[in-house]
Amino acid sequence: MQGEEVTVRNHAAAGGGGGDGGGDDQARVMDIYPLSSYYFGSKDALALREETLADRVQRMKSHYAAHGLRTCVEAVIVVELFRHPHLLLLQVRNSTFQLPGGRLRPGESDVEGLKRKLTSKLSANGAGDETQWEIGECLGMWWRPDFETLLYPYLPPNIKKPKECTKLFLVKLPVSRKFIVPKNLKLLAVPLCQIHENLKTYGPIIAGVPQLLSKFSFNIIDS
Template sequence: MYLKTETRADRLLRLRANYEAHGMRSCVAAVIVVELFKHPHLLLLQVQNSFYRLPGGRLLRGESDTDCLIRKLSSKLSAGEDGRGPEWEVGECLGMWWRPDFESLLYPYLPPNIKRPKECIKLYLVKLQPSRRLSFLRTSDFSQSHCANFMRTKRIPLQTYGPVVSGVPQLLSKYSFNMVEPET
């Protein structure tokens, strides 16, 4: 909603006000690897045809990382399941990204001169259950009649798409993936 109407100055004021009221923003994001054409792809959300991001979001006050990630994944990726269905299997934390100021730059480390970071994003490996159903929109299915803040689910080959997403292949390099043929 903010993307279309908010100016950069308005965004900066909103972020400062949120920081003063609630402190550092804590977020979680899911790294979900799916197979397509016998090649690993990363599951991403495309926001308003402008950028890609990992599924996840901001923690509510008192909420654990795992609970937040399950809540966000169920609301964004459990199409047709009404949030029910197989549980999400949240694995280990792969890494953390830090926003030292209100600008858009994120770092895979907390710079030593920063005493009060503005945001922390933790990336968790999430394993899909074989019975988990996800829906993917084709570009032809998407029209302007959809809500302005609609996010399309995309399967993207492990390539460079922004600082956080481009770091995922290195984080995943310690794992071995077995591609399994689906039962028909």
């Protein structure tokens, strides 16, 4: 596809970019495509757990006892809408927002696990799309020192046995693709300026994504 390229700096986060020089900036350019370039459909609903916070804590304790550190992998996927970078989020039960992704299976690699989760939540069943996801760099890691809900964007030095690690990976989209989402989930494109430091709505991990993306320049490619 041939198109006009317009470089847009992401100033949604404090400290918006900068590097050692022009060469570093050039290496941090990210192509993003209009939301209208993609097709969106639906498939059968996913089975979602109905559990209290106490149930979730007990499940985490059982998993830790059996397998040790729990690792989650989540995707940072950016598109263009109204000349502004938007982040793709899943909305669960019309309330909770999530980055696409989920928990790794024991012994599963970060990349293969994220591809599996993206296919489960964003591709047609049996489409064989696992190999079509381009997983980029790890943008950041969040740690859960204990089984309570508190998360840190670093591992506290006094914590020797953290209970959970969540890794955020940049996922690069092609010019077009089909997103097929379970009927009981909503896939939303949310502007970075709305997400930035909005902990009340999106939680600490999602609210921190614009700052993680501040090292990139966005090339908006018009069709």
